[in-house]
Amino acid sequence: MPHIPVSQVQHSKRSLRELLRPVTLVHASRLSRQLGASVVIASETFQHTGSFKFRAACNVVLRAPNRRILAASSGNFGQALAYACLLLNKSCVVVMPDNSAQVKIAAVREYGGNVDVIDIRTKSRKGRVEELARKDPDVYVASAYDDPLVIEGNATLGQELAALDQSFDFIIAPVGGGGLTAGLIQGLRAAGNTTLVMGVEPLLANDAARSLAAGRIIVNDTEPQTIADGVRTLSLGEHNWRVLREGLAGIVEVTEEQIKVSIRLLFSLANLKAEPTGALSVAALLARPELFRDRSVCCVVSGGNVDPEVFRSLLEG
């Protein structure tokens, strides 16, 4: 990975903000009544490419001196990277397993990205990325969640929330690799804002909660099969861990059923289409009502990319 001097990182800060859409705030009065807390939704479902991942991807593409970017992603980061490259006149290859949803492969291609489809029974994503990187020494290998540029990109969301007129008792956001919460903490603290940041993860993928308890990164043996496909990571990223171990107020663990109920609550009471990972922050209020009762809570809905068919079955319950 090429070294990027801090001065250069600082220098182009304004350009990144210009390329992003500001977060969409929804003051959810019916949801608040239902959940017994004052809830403001900070939705990234209308961010470019439909998730917060564009913040990080765009920062990576902007800052990496390379013209070509390489990454493995079966989800939102791939789309975000492809669109960021399109905007910034660079090119990318996204390694995707052959069992990825066709709509996701199609979306990366629609944004102009090159898709490298692999049979994961014969080759790992990591192995394939390394293979491609050896063939092209000038390519920048981007991680979706373990890169200081990722934290810095996501920090723009913390800066936006810090700049609001309103203050919160808690900001809640999903934890997979930890890039979003690390970015939130970094962005808020840089702006002098001390609001507590609470992570949330599925009980089925609770490696971050176990890591915090153990004081070191705990790695899942296999990819956790939660419906929240955005947090099916094996472990926290090293860079994120250094921010989260001190900076996170805690982690709430939620059941699959609580995630599904939250998708339906967001849809019915706030007119919001959230993907399962995006609904995690609301699920935290269902899982730990005593923590949040009568408090002022900002729930980050991290993304909205979900297939219509999957969404239909989620609405059915």
Added chain:
Amino acid sequence: MPHIPVSQVQHSKRSLRELLRPVTLVHASRLSRQLGASVVIASETFQHTGSFKFRAACNVVLRAPNRRILAASSGNFGQALAYACLLLNKSCVVVMPDNSAQVKIAAVREYGGNVDVIDIRTKSRKGRVEELARKDPDVYVASAYDDPLVIEGNATLGQELAALDQSFDFIIAPVGGGGLTAGLIQGLRAAGNTTLVMGVEPLLANDAARSLAAGRIIVNDTEPQTIADGVRTLSLGEHNWRVLREGLAGIVEVTEEQIKVSIRLLFSLANLKAEPTGALSVAALLARPELFRDRSVCCVVSGGNVDPEVFRSLLEG
């Protein structure tokens, strides 16, 4: 209906804007590619109570000197009125047919409104409103679409669009009673903005198109049974007609199938939950692609209140 002096109407303009949520703008790049035009969505799905109706309802409650408001509504205006009364410490009665969706009756009650359920086989909504008004001479009878206060409330949306950095070739919005388009035209023109405002209505409920062609208001014999339940009005309002007959650039008529396809496009390509009436503006681009090709278009998505069950069947196609 009590007379309200214009000076008072002008006077409290600032207060209305403070009570409203600004429109949510979504720059829909994938939708644009699909539709062959540069499309920006102006979504009122996150307006208080989930539709643009709150703009008008709030203005009515704010301006009417009466403490009690009475209206007939089976849809979004009832919810909007109830919530506006809650915010402004007034009370309202909403006359609703007994075949209204239970979720809509429940929503009006949740916002603190009193619901008067009638059997429409034995009594008309209008008849019941007149009956209740006779019993309570101090009540303000509010129309969802035929009242200068409605146009003025909706004009705030035109003002917001006029204040954007961006300009459009067309602003497209649904026409039922005509209050939204009349308000848009009034708000834009008051701000010195000459952008063309195009109406859209279902072919099944095309009384506005027929009215424009005839040069006088044409009334439907019965309530049109389009899936776009927000525009099942019998005719344009008189006050709106005076604005629309000169001010509207035209009306696009769309099929029921184009409305359904538009709901799915908004959901899949822009992460937006729109109600059928809300999807009309996008359906206009499907119906008349030659009018909008390569043009810059602002599609007003008027609301997002639709039952999960109905939405599930719409997603299925």
